Every structure is written in C-alpha cells, then in structure tokens.
Amino acid sequence: MSKSIFYHAGCPVCISAEHDIISLIGAENVEIVHFGESKDRIPEAENAGVKSVPALLTPNGHVLHINFGASMADVKA
Amino acid sequence: MSKSIFYHAGCPVCISAEHDIISLIGAENVEIVHFGESKDRIPEAENAGVKSVPALLTPNGHVLHINFGASMADVKA
Numbered sequence: 001m002s003k004s005i006f007y008h009a010g011c012p013v014c015i016s017a018e019h020d021i022i023s024l025i026g027a028e029n030v031e032i033v034h035f036g037e038s039k040d041r042i043p044e045a046e047n048a049g050v051k052s053v054p055a056l057l058t059p060n061g062h063v064l065h066i067n068f069g070a071s072m073a074d075v076k077a
Numbered sequence: 078m079s080k081s082i083f084y085h086a087g088c089p090v091c092i093s094a095e096h097d098i099i100s101l102i103g104a105e106n107v108e109i110v111h112f113g114e115s116k117d118r119i120p121e122a123e124n125a126g127v128k129s130v131p132a133l134l135t136p137n138g139h140v141l142h143i144n145f146g147a148s149m150a151d152v153k154a
Binding site for chain 2: 004016017020021023024025029058059060062063064065066067068
C-alpha cells in the first residue's frame with residue numbers, strides 16, 4: 001500500500017492533528033509535508049483536492065480535511 | 078490502547094469518510110456510532126467536543142472533524 005500524505009502549514013491546529021494522525025495510523029504509513037518548508041508541493045496538493053490544512057490524502061486519492069487550520073489561499077499568501 | 082470512536086449520521090460525506098478511516102486505522106481500532114440509530118450517544122459526543130459529523134474521537138480525547146457532513150444541530154433536528 002502506498003503511503004498517505006499529511007499536508008500542513010505549521011499552525012497549532014496542524015501540529016495537533018499531525019500528532020493524532022501519526023498516533024492513529026503510524027509514522028511509517030504517512031509522509032508529512034510542511035508547506036512552509038516545501039512550497040513546491042502546493043500545486044500537487046491542490047490538484048489532489050486539498051482546500052485547507054491540515055489535510056490527509058489517503059492512498060486511494062481521497063482528501064480528508066481535518067479540523068481547520070488555514071485555507072490554501074492563506075498558505076499561498 | 079482504547080479504541081477511537083467515529084461518529085456519523087449516515088450522510089454521503091460520512092460514509093465516504095467512514096470507509097477511509099476504517100481503511101487507514103483498521104476496523105478493529107474504531108467503534109462506529111451512527112446517530113440515526115443511536116441518538117442516545119449524542120450527549121456523549123457533544124461532551125467530547127464533537128461539533129459536526131463525521132468526526133473521530135481519538136483515544137486521547139481529541140476530536141478530529143473530518144470534512145463536513147452535518148452540524149450537530151442538524152443531527153438533532
């Protein structure tokens with residue numbers, strides 16, 4: 001199975017959700033992408049359907065928007 | 078570790094998220110609560126901080142609101 005990808009932007013809501021997701025599904029099953037450090041990953045996330053962060057892209061291509069930290073417009077600002 | 082609890086109300090967004098969560102963390106690690114069948118579980122969920130469904134209550138008491146299907150006000154209507 002391919003990994004899930006957890007996209008976030010470093011906000012407190014993001015960090016809290018990151019800890020929860022790693023605890024639930026295991027660090028080895030999820031790639032963490034921080035847009036503050038990896039702005040080049042933003043187009044890929046938007047193409048996948050990510051509208052806000054934190055968000056989890058599942059191996060089957062579904063996007064789970066988890067709580068609400070920031071919109072993608074905020075992330076790109 | 079105690080189980081997570083996935084609260085939902087049968088909406089399409091809920092069912093899709095249910096499948097994703099079960100796929101990610103395993104059916105044996107999550108209790109599924111459908112408010113349409115278990116209205117008596119609504120107060121417990123609200124006390125835990127569930128504001129909308131679908132939502133996942135983690136074993137450490139955090140609530141992950143996943144996408145958005147319906148508010149708790151809608152669920153109780």
